[in-house]
Amino acid sequence: MAVKYFDNAASSWPKPPAVLEAMHESMLHAAANPGRGSHQMAVKASRILFETRHVIAKLIGVHNPNHISYALNTTMALNEAIKGFVKKGDHVICTSVEHNSVRRPLEYLKIHMDVQVTYVEADSTGQVKVEDVEAAFRSNTTLVICNHSSNLLGTILPVEQIAELARKRGSKLLVDGAQTVGIIPLHVEQMGIDMFAFPGHKGMLGPQGTGGLYIHPNLELVPLLHGGTGSQSESIDQPTVRPDRYEAGTQNTVGIAGLREGVKFVLNEGVEAIHNKEWNQIQLLMEGLQSVEGVRLLGPKLGEPKTGIAAFVLEHADSSEVAFILDQSFQIAVRAGYHCTPLAHEAAGTTKTGAVRASIGYYTTEAEISDFIGAIREISKHYRDMV
Numbered sequence: 373m374a375v376k377y378f379d380n381a382a383s384s385w386p387k388p389p390a391v392l393e394a395m396h397e398s399m400l401h402a403a404a405n406p407g408r409g410s411h412q413m414a415v416k417a418s419r420i421l422f423e424t425r426h427v428i429a430k431l432i433g434v435h436n437p438n439h440i441s442y443a444l445n446t447t448m449a450l451n452e453a454i455k456g457f458v459k460k461g462d463h464v465i466c467t468s469v470e471h472n473s474v475r476r477p478l479e480y481l482k483i484h485m486d487v488q489v490t491y492v493e494a495d496s497t498g499q500v501k502v503e504d505v506e507a508a509f510r511s512n513t514t515l516v517i518c519n520h521s522s523n524l525l526g527t528i529l530p531v532e533q534i535a536e537l538a539r540k541r542g543s544k545l546l547v548d549g550a551q552t553v554g555i556i557p558l559h560v561e562q563m564g565i566d567m568f569a570f571p572g573h574k575g576m577l578g579p580q581g582t583g584g585l586y587i588h589p590n591l592e593l594v595p596l597l598h599g600g601t602g603s604q605s606e607s608i609d610q611p612t613v614r615p616d617r618y619e620a621g622t623q624n625t626v627g628i629a630g631l632r633e634g635v636k637f638v639l640n641e642g643v644e645a646i647h648n649k650e651w652n653q654i655q656l657l658m659e660g661l662q663s664v665e666g667v668r669l670l671g672p673k674l675g676e677p678k679t680g681i682a683a684f685v686l687e688h689a690d691s692s693e694v695a696f697i698l699d700q701s702f703q704i705a706v707r708a709g710y711h712c713t714p715l716a717h718e719a720a721g722t723t724k725t726g727a728v729r730a731s732i733g734y735y736t737t738e739a740e741i742s743d744f745i746g747a748i749r750e751i752s753k754h755y756r757d758m759v
Contacts, residue, residue: 376744378705379705379729380732380736381551381574381681381731382574382731384574387634388634390633391578391633394629394633398629401413401416402420402625403625406622407602408622421442421623425440425442425615431554431635432559433558433560433562439589440586441584441585441618442582442583442584442615443569443585444582446471446550446583447473449583449584450546450569451477452585453546453593454517455594456593456596457567457593458487461488461512462514464487464514464517465489465513465515465517466490466491467494468719469494469498469519469715469716471519471550472713473712474519490510493719494527496720496721497671498720499527499529502533509541514543516538516545517545517546518531518547518548519549520550520551520556523550524727525678526551526672526679528552528677535564538564538566547560547567547569548569549568550574554575555650555680556647557643557647558643560586566588568585568586570585570586572627575646576631578628578630578633580627581624582627582630585618587614593618595610595618595620597618599621600620601616603616641734650679653738654678655674655675656738659674660742662674664748665752666687667748667752668685670685670722681731682729687755687756688755688756688758689751692726694751706730708728
C-alpha cells in the first residue's frame, strides 16, 4: 500500500519528476565546483547556481538575484540573519509562535552578547496584534522577527503591517518564510521585508539541503561562515561582493539543480493556483476532522486565512501514539509532538499534550484526505471504547 503523505510542512513530497532528472543530470555533467575553475564542468555548475538564483528572485519578488544567498536550510539562513545583524546590547522583538531556529539563536545572544529579547504573545489561534508589536519597541530595538505563517497552527501573520511599523521605528524586519514561499503569493521587496529566510525543500518543491536568505542591499551582515568562495582568493578577508560574501565553501550544486526545477514548476503552475488548491483541500480536511468526536483542532477556524496545516489533539490519546498508529496501521505519514515551537504550544494550550500535525501539499488528493479522516475516526473510537 502506497504511503499517504501528510507531512508537507516538514518537507514536501513527492517532487516533480523534473527535479529528480535535473539532479541526475547535474551529477553526470556538472559535478565540479562552481566558481572554482574555468573548465566546462565548473562553468556548467556555476550556470546552475546562476539560473536558480534568477528563478528564485522571480518567485519571491526580488529585483537583483545577487541579494539572495544560498543556505542549506531555513535554520542556517535565520542564523546568518540574526547573528550577522544583531549587535551587543541590541533589543529584538519577535513573536511567541516562532520556530526554535529563531528562538534558540536569540536565547544564545541573550547570554553571550547581552541582547534583550521581547516575545510578543499570540492568541490561542497563533495570531499577533500589530499594536502589541508596537508596544514592545524600545529605544534600542534594531530588529523585528516574525514568521509569515506558524508551522504548528498555519496562522498567517500581518507581515506587511509589521514591516511598515518597523520601518517607521527605524528597525529592520526579518521574516521566516518556511511555510509560505511557493505556497502563498508574496513579493519581498513590495512587502518591505529587509531579510527573508526560506527553504528549498517545502513549497519550492526542491530537495533537502537547499534554501536561502534575501538580504536588502542596504544591509551589511557579518558572514556566518568564512572561507573559500572562488573570488578574491588573494584577500585575507571575506569578499565584499554579493552573493560570494555569504556563500563560503562548495555549494550544493546537485541540490540547487533540483531546486531550480522545483521553482520553475511552481512558477509554471502559478502560486495563486497552488494556494487556492491547497486552501480548498485544507478546508475539506478540517471539516472532516471537526466531525470526528474527540478531535480538537488548533489554529484558525474553518474559513479563516491559513496555510495547509491542520494540527489537532485527540481526546484520551497521546499525540505521538496517534502518529505511530497512523503510520503502522494506515500508512499515513504525519508529524506529532512539539514541532520545534514550544512557545506556539503555550499559546495553543497544548504544552502537556503536544499535537498531531497533518499538512497537505501540491500532490495531496481528496481520496487521501477522505482516508485520513476515516483513520482518525477509527482511532478516536478505539480510544473512547477504552475509557
